[in-house]
Amino acid sequence: MRTATVSPPWTYTLQLPHDPRAPGIGRATLRAVLETYGLGDLASTAELLAGELLNNAHCHTDGPYALRLRSSSPEGIRVAVWDSNPQFPPGFGKADVDSGPPETAENGRGPHIVRACADSWGSYPMGAGDAGKLLWAEVRPGSGR
Numbered sequence: 001m002r003t004a005t006v007s008p009p010w011t012y013t014l015q016l017p018h019d020p021r022a023p024g025i026g027r028a029t030l031r032a033v034l035e036t037y038g039l040g041d042l043a044s045t046a047e048l049l050a051g052e053l054l055n056n057a058h059c060h061t062d063g064p065y066a067l068r069l070r071s072s073s074p075e076g077i078r079v080a081v082w083d084s085n086p087q088f089p090p091g092f093g094k095a096d097v098d099s100g101p102p103e104t105a106e107n108g109r110g111p112h113i114v115r116a117c118a119d120s121w122g123s124y125p126m127g128a129g130d131a132g133k134l135l136w137a138e139v140r141p142g143s144g145r
Helices: 022-036 040-060 110-117
Strands: 011-016 065-072 076-083 120-125 133-139
Touching: 011 022, 022 040, 022 065, 040 065, 040 076, 040 110, 040 133, 110 133
Parallel strands: none
Antiparallel strands: 011 065, 065 076, 076 133, 120 133
């Protein structure tokens, strides 16, 4: 009889200051965590997702933000970023329909990149009032992204 090996779920949270180096530190930490858990094959897509979410947090809030990584099923990863700004970027709100930035726009493509590259994505407000928001994206092995 064969027994299935089940890896226990894990979560990693990195608090980041509002510093221009913080998104890079978050991406480097993500690579190290994925290698530790044998998920290095997800690193390039997960790093892209984290980079876009972290840059969004850095550009649209004046305070600290946090990167949260957790295992997801089956053997994927959820990348989430919390920040203190309660406003959702275009395309991440619950009733939001976003056609994207104009071709000549110099910014605003991050949420579109996340939605195009993630296997699933979403957002939710944190608490009431100005407690901020959490944006997340998942990537799974073999998804072809």
